[in-house]
Structure formats: structure tokens, C-alpha cells
Amino acid sequence: FPLCPRISLPSSSMAAAAARRVSCSLLRRDHRHLLPLLRPFASSAGGQPQLTVETSVPFTGHKIDPPSRSVDTNPSQLLSFFREMSLMRRMEIAADSLYKSKLIRGFCHLYDGQEAVAIGLEAVITKKDAIITAYRDHCIYLARGGSLVESFSELMGRRAGCSKGKGGSMHFYKKESGFFGGHGIVGAQVPLGCGLAFAQRYLKEGTVTFALYGDGAANQGQLFEALNISALWDLPVILVCENNHYGMGTAEWRAAKSPAYYKRGDYVPGLKVDGMDVLAVKQACKFAKEYALQNGPIILEMDTYRYHGHSMSDPGSTYRTRDEITGVRQERDPIERVRKLIVSYELATASELKDIEKEVRKEVDEAIAQAKESPMPGPSELFTNVYVKGFGVEVSKPGRISDPK
Amino acid sequence: MLGVARRKLGFGLLSATRVLPAGSVLAKKFSTAAKEITVRDALNSALDEEMSADPKVFLMGEEVGEYQGAYKISKGLLEKYGPDRVLDTPITEAGFTGIGVGAAYYGLRPVVEFMTFNFSMQAIDHIINSAAKSNYMSAGQISVPIVFRGPNGAAAGVGAQHSQCYAAWYAHVPGLKVLSPYSSEDARGLLKAAIRDPDPVVFLENELLYGESFPVSAEVLDSSFCLPIGKAKIEREGKHVTITAFSKMVGYALQAAEVLSKEGISAEVINLRSIRPLDRATINASVRKTNRLVTVEEGFPQHGVGAEICMSVMEESFEYLDAPVERIAGADVPMPYAANLERMAVPQVDDIVRAAKRACYRSVPMAVAA
Numbered sequence: 117f118p119l120c121p122r123i124s125l126p127s128s129s130m131a132a133a134a135a136r137r138v139s140c141s142l143l144r145r146d147h148r149h150l151l152p153l154l155r156p157f158a159s160s161a162g163g164q165p166q167l168t169v170e171t172s173v174p175f176t177g178h179k180i181d182p183p184s185r186s187v188d189t190n191p192s193q194l195l196s197f198f199r200e201m202s203l204m205r206r207m208e209i210a211a212d213s214l215y216k217s218k219l220i221r222g223f224c225h226l227y228d229g230q231e232a233v234a235i236g237l238e239a240v241i242t243k244k245d246a247i248i249t250a251y252r253d254h255c256i257y258l259a260r261g262g263s264l265v266e267s268f269s270e271l272m273g274r275r276a277g278c279s280k281g282k283g284g285s286m287h288f289y290k291k292e293s294g295f296f297g298g299h300g301i302v303g304a305q306v307p308l309g310c311g312l313a314f315a316q317r318y319l320k321e322g323t324v325t326f327a328l329y330g331d332g333a334a335n336q337g338q339l340f341e342a343l344n345i346s347a348l349w350d351l352p353v354i355l356v357c358e359n360n361h362y363g364m365g366t367a368e369w370r371a372a373k374s375p376a377y378y379k380r381g382d383y384v385p386g387l388k389v390d391g392m393d394v395l396a397v398k399q400a401c402k403f404a405k406e407y408a409l410q411n412g413p414i415i416l417e418m419d420t421y422r423y424h425g426h427s428m429s430d431p432g433s434t435y436r437t438r439d440e441i442t443g444v445r446q447e448r449d450p451i452e453r454v455r456k457l458i459v460s461y462e463l464a465t466a467s468e469l470k471d472i473e474k475e476v477r478k479e480v481d482e483a484i485a486q487a488k489e490s491p492m493p494g495p496s497e498l499f500t501n502v503y504v505k506g507f508g509v510e511v512s513k514p515g516r517i518s519d520p521k
Numbered sequence: 522m523l524g525v526a527r528r529k530l531g532f533g534l535l536s537a538t539r540v541l542p543a544g545s546v547l548a549k550k551f552s553t554a555a556k557e558i559t560v561r562d563a564l565n566s567a568l569d570e571e572m573s574a575d576p577k578v579f580l581m582g583e584e585v586g587e588y589q590g591a592y593k594i595s596k597g598l599l600e601k602y603g604p605d606r607v608l609d610t611p612i613t614e615a616g617f618t619g620i621g622v623g624a625a626y627y628g629l630r631p632v633v634e635f636m637t638f639n640f641s642m643q644a645i646d647h648i649i650n651s652a653a654k655s656n657y658m659s660a661g662q663i664s665v666p667i668v669f670r671g672p673n674g675a676a677a678g679v680g681a682q683h684s685q686c687y688a689a690w691y692a693h694v695p696g697l698k699v700l701s702p703y704s705s706e707d708a709r710g711l712l713k714a715a716i717r718d719p720d721p722v723v724f725l726e727n728e729l730l731y732g733e734s735f736p737v738s739a740e741v742l743d744s745s746f747c748l749p750i751g752k753a754k755i756e757r758e759g760k761h762v763t764i765t766a767f768s769k770m771v772g773y774a775l776q777a778a779e780v781l782s783k784e785g786i787s788a789e790v791i792n793l794r795s796i797r798p799l800d801r802a803t804i805n806a807s808v809r810k811t812n813r814l815v816t817v818e819e820g821f822p823q824h825g826v827g828a829e830i831c832m833s834v835m836e837e838s839f840e841y842l843d844a845p846v847e848r849i850a851g852a853d854v855p856m857p858y859a860a861n862l863e864r865m866a867v868p869q870v871d872d873i874v875r876a877a878k879r880a881c882y883r884s885v886p887m888a889v890a891a
Contacts, residue, residue, distance in 0.1 A: 246627070248623075279658060279659050279660045279662070280660035281660075282657060282658060282660050283658045283659060283660065287658040287659065289658075289659040289662045289663055290662075291659075291662045291663060296623075296626050296627075296663065297655075297658075297659065297663065298658075298659075299650075299651070300650070301646055301650050301651075304619060304646060304647065304650065304651055306619070307615065307616050307617075307618070307619020307620050307622075307623060307647070308619050308620075308622055308623035308626065308647075308651055309623060310616075310619070310620050310623060311619060311620040311621060311622060311623020311624040311625070311626065311627070312623045312624070312626060312627050313623075314620055314623065314624045314629075315623070315624040315626075315627030315628065315629045316627065318579070318605065318624070318629060319627075319629075337615065338613075338615040338616050338619060340616075341611070341613035341615055341616025341617070341619075342616040342619055342620060344611060344613065344616065345610065345611065345613070345616055345617060345620060348611075349608075500660075500661075501656050501657045501659075501660050501661045502656070502657055502695050502696055503656065503696065503698070503719075503720045504656060504661075504664045504666075504719035504720050505718060505719050505720060507750070507751045507798045
């Protein structure tokens with residue numbers, strides 16, 4: 117991909133002070149210590165210096181005119197993208213080690229490689245918009261405001277987990293930030309997401325739902341049932357196919373007669389997006405949100421890739437070559453792309469970015485240590501939350517478990 | 522009933538002050554001005570009142586709107602509440618049930634109608650994995666205040682794919698509540714309770730009961746009326762044998778109790794109303810009184826509701842049993858079409874009478890029966 121994409125910059129008159137006026141409110145974490153590093157750009161009317169970057173490839177539309185491939189961004193956004201994606205990458209790699217040390221059990225589906233989708237999406241929506249996804253949900257949870265400690269605790273089945281240890285890897289939720297899980301049944305999250313959008317329209321909230329699913333789920337019948345209803349009823353739902361090209365061990369061309377998932381909506385328009393380019397993701401999601409609020413459903417196909425296998429039980433190399441994996445890592449890695457952008461625009465040096473990565477690693481290690489301290493849920497938790505309004509335990513073998521009413 | 526009264530007093534107004542002679546059977550009913558409504562009207566009025574009371578309640582399903590309901594349960598609701606709240610869906614149970622559950626996640630209170638519960642199997646993943654388990658998996662973050670309702674069990678001559686009873690299937694699952702009304706009072710009170718309940722409720726109606734009328738008191742007709750979930754009703758008190766039943770079988774059990782009473786056996790008939798949670802306290806208290814139990818259900822026998830009731834009684838009241846528990850259930854075959862076979866496949870009043878007699882040792886010893 118081009119190292120120096122075509123950019124348009126305001127005139128290059130120096131304004132060091134302008135650089136320092138980078139708005140901190142845009143930063144989700146505190147980057148103020150990086151301000152002196154930002155090279156001065158002329159800013160428009162005293163605000164954030166604007167950058168316009170071209171996406172790696174243009175968007176392809178199905179029954180819709182795609183948005184422009186010139187994406188507006190700014191230094192603090194790029195830096196925060198870098199930091200957030202590095203955090204996600206580090207979290208998933210750490211989860212790999214925890215799984216191998218048997219601290220995480222059962223299923224663990226890792227997202228490394230796909231970070232740009234989670235981050236690009238979050239950049240253009242609010243916490244009142246809703247997201248629902250399947251089981252590869254750790255990073256979406258983080259993007260929605262979840263904490264590392266709650267994430268690791270949940271993975272290890274501890275009390276401090278976001279689902280108090282009762283959900284596990286596939287069942288992270290953060291309802292107050294519009295994150296509705298976390299689902300184990302392939303494809304089921306799509307009708308659920310259409311239902312969330314139904315409620316948003318019913319309550320006239322002016323918000324949208326993004327329902328994420330994979331290329332494997334894209335062939336599910338219930339997806340088409342829900343899409344049909346959503347189109348009939350103009351529901352503000354955006355279906356996002358995170359096409360990482362493999363449904364577990366089955367390559368897309370073996371599972372789908374038509375792997376052009378952005379076209380599968382037929383009468384529903386679609387957009388194909390480079391899911392490894394966070395700016396392309398951002399542009400597409402912004403476009404889709406505006407579209408859905410006016411017109412009903414739209415499909416986004418994110419062309420992305422997962423470095424790990426389907427889950428920790430899958431080495432991920434029996435159905436694809438190691439060359440393919442390393443090839444993607446070298447050519448298309450989302451974090452590397454942003455790193456190169458930042459360095460080429462001289463927003464920070466390579467070693468400053470390495471420092472951020474070290475910081476992130478430390479943050480993750482500390483979170484793991486803290487999560488390990490959290491105890492497992494108490495035995496009485498076995499019987500709580502079965503109902504909101506319960507009537508006591510239905511059946512428990514007398515004498516084996518004390519029956520908390 | 523009212524017709525007889527009219528003939529006695531002459532045509533015209535029946536004022537409460539003009540009471541019949543004290544010995545009359547009708548006096549009690551007449552003076553409380555008992556009204557009768559069909560189960561259909563009971564369900565319709567319950568839906569109407571709950572939709573009126575809470576703007577978050579909406580109804581979706583096949584033909585619920587313009588068709589006025591496949592069985593006319595939702596008659597008039599589209600006109601009253603509009604197409605945003607009464608939604609006709611395509612014939613896509615998996616899709617629309619998932620949409621209903623998603624709306625419940627967000628905080629709305631959907632009522633999802635299945636034309637019959639046989640079609641709920643197309644959507645059963647959403648009922649169980651998306652609805653029943655979510656509150657637990659999210660440790661209380663995602664509650665699902667949804668009602669899945671529709672006719673359950675056998676109708677008349679509709680064949681194998683349209684006749685199954687799903688009470689045992691859904692009552693198996695922790696996280697669901699399962700209700701099954703018999704009378705109009707049950708229908709009103711339990712549907713209102715289901716809609717108001719914050720948990721997913723499976724509401725099993727019966728097509729053959731829709732047209733039946735039952736007397737209802739003024740209390741039942743009041744819009745605030747509600748029945749508690751998890752409480753059974755003793756429809757008829759008795760001394761010698763307990764008969765449990767739900768839905769249509771309650772009517773059969775009551776008829777059986779009449780037959781039995783003429784032979785000196787006093788049967789106590791329990792209308793379960795709630796399959797999950799099961800009112801084990803009421804059932805066990807009754808068995809401790811009568812010492813004999815007959816469970817009646819329309820569905821297949823294996824792993825059925827009766828099996829669970831039997832186990833509950835074994836666990837809590839074993840010493841009180843004077844006879845083995847009798848189980849009356851549908852035949853362990855897919856429902857046949859031919860009328861004679863269909864009659865044999867579903868419990869009849871005779872079957873319940875014979876079972877009660879067996880429990881009372883008033884029949885041929887079991888070793889001799891073929």
C-alpha cells in the first residue's frame with residue numbers, strides 16, 4: 117500500500133501554539149504528555165489540525181453510491197487509534213498465554229488482526245447507539261468502554277468479571293454503553309440486533325444498531341429473515357460482516373456460493389470496505405449510520421483477517437498457509453498502517469510509538485495481576501440471576517446443595 | 522343460566538333487588554351478577570388493557586393485525602393501537618422471534634404470537650438461548666421481559682405436525698416461566714401477569730378452549746386484575762384422590778370428578794396454571810390430604826409434566842402415598858388423523874376415571890391387566 121498516501125494539508129505556516137491546542141477531550145486516554153511531540157500544522161480557526169487521508173482502496177458499492185475515499189482525521193485521533201488498537205492486540209495476545217496456562221477455560225475466540233473494525237466503528241458512534249456481536253467479543257467490549265480488569269476477570273471466571281464470572285469469554289455485556297453481547301449461537305445475534313434497532317425506532321431515539329457477524333454466519337437463514345423484516349419496517353440497523361475469510365476451518369469459497377457478502381442483501385444496499393484500514397472503517401460506518409437513520413438497513417462487508425485460529429482450540433494453520441498469515445501481517449496489519457501514517461506525518465517518532473506500546477503492555481500486565489487477585493464467585497451465585505423476579509430454586513437435590521430461597 | 526332466570530321473572534330488566542327465592546340454585550350467581558366471557562375475549566381484553574397501560578407493550582406475529590388474529594385473539598387491536606404496536610410479520614419465526622427478543626433486550630415489552638407452538642420450534646433457539654439464559658449469562662445486566670404466546674397441544678384433526686404439546690419442553694428450562702390457563706379467569710389473570718413479568722414467559726393457550734365461556738367476577742374484569750405466577754388453583758376440593766391437570770385437561774378432570782363422585786370417590790382437582798414454577802406446595806399439600814395422585818396431561822408421556830409432579834411428590838410426600846402415582850398422558854405416538862385414532866391418542870374422561878379408580882384400588886389388579 118502507498119507509504120505516503122495523497123494528503124491535503126493546510127498551508128505549512130508554522131504554528132507551534134496551534135499544535136498545543138490539540139483538544140484533549142478527543143482523547144479517550146490521556147495523551148497530553150504527547151502534545152510537545154506533535155509537529156506543528158496550521159490549524160483552521162484555532163481547532164484541531166485536520167488531516168485528510170485516502171483509504172487504501174476505494175469503497176465498492178452495491179445498489180448505492182459509495183462514500184469518498186478521502187477521510188478526515190486529526191493527529192490525536194490517529195494517536196488514539198494507535199494506542200487503542202495496541203491495547204486490544206496486547207489483550208488478546210495475553211489471553212492466549214492465559215489460556216495456555218489453563219487460567220482461561222472452554223472457548224476463547226481472539227480478535228487480533230481485526231482491531232480496526234472495532235476502533236473505526238466506535239469512532240463515529242455514541243454510547244446510545246447499540247452494538248451486538250457474536251463470540252469474538254473481547255475487543256468490542258473494550259471499545260464500548262469495558263475495562264481490562266473486568267475483561268480478564270471474566271475470562272478467568274472471577275467475581276470482578278463483567279458478567280461476574282458467570283458468562284465467560286462469549287458472554288461479555290455492557291448494557292449502559294449500548295453493548296448487548298456476546299453471543300454463542302452463530303447468526304442469532306443478527307435478528308437480535310434488528311430487534312434492538314426496532315426498539316430504537318419504536319422509542320424514536322434517533323440511534324442505530326450495528327449487528328456484527330462473520331462470513332460463516334452470513335449464510336444463516338435467520339439473517340435473511342431479519343433483514344427482510346428490517347427492510348420492510350425501515351429499521352435503523354447496519355449489518356456488519358466481519359469477513360475474515362474463514363468460518364472456523366472452512367474458507368469462504370467453500371461455504372458461500374456468492375462470497376460477495378456486501379451484495380447478499382439483494383434489495384438492501386451494501387458497501388465493501390478494507391477492514392484492515394481503520395480510516396476506511398470509520399468512513400464507512402459514519403456513512404452507514406447516516407444512511408440507516410434515513411432509509412433502513414444497509415450491509416457493510418469488512419475485509420479483515422484474524423491471526424489466531426478460530427479459537428484457542430484451533431491452531432489456524434491446517435486450513436491456511438503460514439505464508440498467508442505472515443503475508444497479511446506484513447502487508448495489511450491495521451496497527452502497522454496507523455504507525456506508518458503517524459510516522460510519515462511526523463505526528464510522533466517511531467520510538468515514541470514504541471513507548472506507547474510498552475505502556476500498553478504494562479497496563480495489560482497490571483490488569484491481569486489485578487484480575488488474578490479477584491476470587492471466584494461465591495457458591496450462592498450458582499442460583500442468582502436465573503430470573504429477575506424469581507421464586508426460589510426449582511429443583512435441587514436435597515442434601516447436596518443448600519437451597520437458598 | 523341467565524335465560525332461565527329471565528323466564529322466571531318475566532322479560533325485561535333483572536334488577537339485583539328482585540332476587541329469586543332463597544332455595545334457588547341461581548340465587549347466588551344472580552345476586553352477584555356473574556358475567557360469562559369466552560377465553561378468547563378474556564385474552565383479547567387482557568392484551569388490550571396491558572397495551573393501554575404500558576406503551577412499551579407491543580404485539581407481533583403472523584396475522585395478528587389486519588386479519589384480526591388467526592384465532593381472532595387480537596381482534597380490534599390494530600385499529601386501536603396502530604401498526605407501530607400491532608405488527609404483522611412474514612412467516613419467518615426465527616427472524617421475528619429474534620427481533621422480539623432483541624427489542625426486549627433494549628427494554629420494550631414484546632408479546633410474540635406463534636400461530637401454534639409447533640411453529641415455535643423454528644424459533645426455539647431464540648426462546649432458550651437468547652431469552653431464557655440472558656439474565657444469568659449477563660449476571661443481571663440483560664433482562665428479557667417478553668411473552669411468547671399461542672395455542673399449544675392438540676386441536677381437532679390437524680395431524681401430527683400441528684398437535685404437539687410443548688409444556689414439558691419449555692418447563693425444562695431454567696430462566697423461563699411457563700403458564701397454561703384453563704378458564705377465562707386464568708386467561709385474563711395469567712396473561713396480565715405474564716406481560717407484567719420482567720422475565721421471559723411462555724404462555725400456552727389451547728385452541729379448543731378459545732370459544733368456551735366461563736363465569737367471571739367483577740374483580741376478574743377489573744383492569745388491575747392479575748393472578749400470581751407459580752400458584753395452582755384447587756378447582757374442586759376432594760378427599761380421596763388428587764388429580765392434577767392443566768389447560769384443556771382441567772375440564773376433563775372436572776368431568777371425571779363428577780363421574781367419580783357418583784361412585785363415592787371424592788376427587789380433588791388441581792388446575793396447575795403454572796408449569797414452571799410448579800406449585801409443588803399446593804400439590805404436595807393435597808396429596809398429603811388424599812394420599813393418592815393422578816397426573817393428567819395431553820402431551821407425550823415420556824419426560825412429561827406428570828413425571829416431574831410424580832418425582833416432586835416422591836421427594837416431599839413419599840410416606841403419604843397409599844398407592845403408586847397414576848399418569849395419564851397422550852399416546853406415545855405422533856398424532857394420527859383418523860378420528861377414532863385421534864380420540865385414542867388424547868386422554869379422555871374415561872381414562873382419568875379409570876386411573877383414579879386404580880389409585881383407589883377400585884379396579885382389576887394390575888397384574889391381570891393385559
